[in-house]
Amino acid sequence: DRANALAAEIARIEARIAGSRMDEAADARLRKLEEAVIATRATLDAGAASLSVSLQPGAAITLDGAPLESGTQISLTRDARIDIPGVGTLAFRPPAGSDASLARHRAASDDLAAFLAAVGHADPAAAHAAARARAQDETALAALRSRLEAECPADPALGLPAGLDALRGALAGRDRPEPLALDAPQPPAEIDLRPFRTAEIEATARRQAALDSLQKAEVRGVELQGASDRAEGDRLRLAQELAADLAPLPDADLEARQAAARADEARALVDRETAGRAAKALDVEALHQQRERMVKKRERLQADLPNLAGEVARLEEQARTLGGEGPGQRAEAAREEAEAAEAAHARLKDEGDALALLLGVLREAQQDAARRYLRPITRRMEPFVRRLLPNASLAFTEDYKPGLLMRGGREEAAELLSKGTQEQLAVLTRIAFADLLIDKGKPASLVLDDALVFSDDDRFEVMTDILADAARRMQVIILSCRASAYRTVDATRLPLG
Incomplete structure (x- = not known):
C-alpha cells in the first residue's frame, strides 16, 4: 500500500515536471534576457533627459x-x-544616438516577452517561481524514488528482486490477510528501519539540493555585486569628470556639455558590454598564436624598410634626372608607402605588446587559481608524506599531479622516483582528495587494485597503517591477489572467483 501511494505521488510529480518548461537552462536563459533588458534600459536612461515637474x-x-x-x-x-x-x-527631441539605444532596448524587451510567451508565463517573477517549483519537484522526486526503493527491497529468501513491479507480481492472485485478533498471541516486535533509512536518504538529497542552490546563489551574488560596484565606480567617475568640465562654463555651454557627456557615458556602457563579451571569448592559446603572427609580420615589415628606403632613394634620383616626366610622383607615392609601413609597424608593435601583457595577466591568474585550489590538497598530503618519508614534502603541478619531492635538501621529480614510491604517493594523493570531499559533505570511497605491488616490507607496513586510519573516515576497498600480504589488516575479507 505504501509503495503504491509513493508510485502514484511519483507519477503526479513527473507529470508536473513534464508540463513545466522552466528547467535550469530556461531559468538561466531568462536571467540573461532580464540582464539584457536592464543593461539596455541603463544605456537608454544614460542618454535620456530628465524632466522634473514643479507646478504652481x-x-x-x-x-x-x-x-x-x-x-x-x-x-x-x-x-x-x-x-x-x-x-x-x-517640443522635445532626444539627442543623437538615443534612437539606437531605444531600438536595442525594445529588441531586448521583445526577446524577453517572446521567451515568456514560449514558456507560458505572464512575467519573469512567475517564470522564476515556476523554475523554483520545478527544482523543488525534482528534489522531491529523487527523495520519493529513494523511499520507493526502500519500500520494495529484494528478498533473496523468497527469490524476490527489488522494485514495485516485482512486488506486485509476487502478490498477484493473493488475498489480503485478515487482521490479527486482539487476543491472539502477537509476534515479537521488530524495529522497521526502512522509514529511518528513507528519511535519511530524503534528508541527504534535500541537503545536497540546498547546498547546490546556495553555491549558485553565492556565485550569482558575487557576479551581481561586482557588476554593481563597477557600474557605481563608472557613474561616480563620469559624474566627477562632468562636474569638473562644466563648473566654469555658462549655462548654455553647460547644457551642451552635459548632453555630450551623457552620450559619451551611453557609448562607454555599450563599449564596456562589448569588451566584457569579448573578454569572455578570449582564448589564451589563440592570443599566443596571434601574437606570434604579429611578431613575424613586424619582422617582415622591418626587413622591408631598408629595401623601401633604397627604392625611395632610387626614385628620387630618377626624379632629379628625368624632371617632371612622372617619376617624382612615383617617388612621393613610395615615400607615403614607407610612412604607412612605419605606422603599421608601430601599430602592430603596440598590439603585440598589449597581447603579451594580456597573456601574462591571464597566466598569472591561472597560476594563482591553481595555487589556491592546490593548497587544501597539499595541506592534507603533508602528514601522510612525512609519515611515509620522514623530513620530506611534496609539491603538486597545476594539473593536480605530484610534481617534486623535497627531502634532504634535494628536489626530485616525481616521474624519476622509483615505481614503489610513485605508487605510494599516488595512493596518498587519492586519500587526500577523498578527505577533501568528506570535508565538503560529499563522502567518497577509496578503491585500490593491487596498488602496492612494488613496495618493500617497511613501506608496505606504513602504507597499510595509513589505509587503516583512512578506513575510519571512509570506505576503503582493496582488490588483491596477495591475501597473505594483508593478513595483519583488520578488515572484512571477501574472496572472489
Whole structure:
C-alpha cells in the first residue's frame, strides 16, 4: 500500500515536471534576457533627459495629452510634446544616438516577452517561481524514488528482486490477510528501519539540493555585486569628470556639455558590454598564436624598410634626372608607402605588446587559481608524506599531479622516483582528495587494485597503517591477489572467483 501511494505521488510529480518548461537552462536563459533588458534600459536612461515637474497651485500641463502632476520625475527617451495652456507647446527631441539605444532596448524587451510567451508565463517573477517549483519537484522526486526503493527491497529468501513491479507480481492472485485478533498471541516486535533509512536518504538529497542552490546563489551574488560596484565606480567617475568640465562654463555651454557627456557615458556602457563579451571569448592559446603572427609580420615589415628606403632613394634620383616626366610622383607615392609601413609597424608593435601583457595577466591568474585550489590538497598530503618519508614534502603541478619531492635538501621529480614510491604517493594523493570531499559533505570511497605491488616490507607496513586510519573516515576497498600480504589488516575479507 505504501509503495503504491509513493508510485502514484511519483507519477503526479513527473507529470508536473513534464508540463513545466522552466528547467535550469530556461531559468538561466531568462536571467540573461532580464540582464539584457536592464543593461539596455541603463544605456537608454544614460542618454535620456530628465524632466522634473514643479507646478504652481492651480497650474496644469500635459505630456503628449496626458496630465502631469507636480513632483513627477520623467526620463524622456523619445520625441515628446509638452502643452502649457495659455502659453504654448514645448517640443522635445532626444539627442543623437538615443534612437539606437531605444531600438536595442525594445529588441531586448521583445526577446524577453517572446521567451515568456514560449514558456507560458505572464512575467519573469512567475517564470522564476515556476523554475523554483520545478527544482523543488525534482528534489522531491529523487527523495520519493529513494523511499520507493526502500519500500520494495529484494528478498533473496523468497527469490524476490527489488522494485514495485516485482512486488506486485509476487502478490498477484493473493488475498489480503485478515487482521490479527486482539487476543491472539502477537509476534515479537521488530524495529522497521526502512522509514529511518528513507528519511535519511530524503534528508541527504534535500541537503545536497540546498547546498547546490546556495553555491549558485553565492556565485550569482558575487557576479551581481561586482557588476554593481563597477557600474557605481563608472557613474561616480563620469559624474566627477562632468562636474569638473562644466563648473566654469555658462549655462548654455553647460547644457551642451552635459548632453555630450551623457552620450559619451551611453557609448562607454555599450563599449564596456562589448569588451566584457569579448573578454569572455578570449582564448589564451589563440592570443599566443596571434601574437606570434604579429611578431613575424613586424619582422617582415622591418626587413622591408631598408629595401623601401633604397627604392625611395632610387626614385628620387630618377626624379632629379628625368624632371617632371612622372617619376617624382612615383617617388612621393613610395615615400607615403614607407610612412604607412612605419605606422603599421608601430601599430602592430603596440598590439603585440598589449597581447603579451594580456597573456601574462591571464597566466598569472591561472597560476594563482591553481595555487589556491592546490593548497587544501597539499595541506592534507603533508602528514601522510612525512609519515611515509620522514623530513620530506611534496609539491603538486597545476594539473593536480605530484610534481617534486623535497627531502634532504634535494628536489626530485616525481616521474624519476622509483615505481614503489610513485605508487605510494599516488595512493596518498587519492586519500587526500577523498578527505577533501568528506570535508565538503560529499563522502567518497577509496578503491585500490593491487596498488602496492612494488613496495618493500617497511613501506608496505606504513602504507597499510595509513589505509587503516583512512578506513575510519571512509570506505576503503582493496582488490588483491596477495591475501597473505594483508593478513595483519583488520578488515572484512571477501574472496572472489
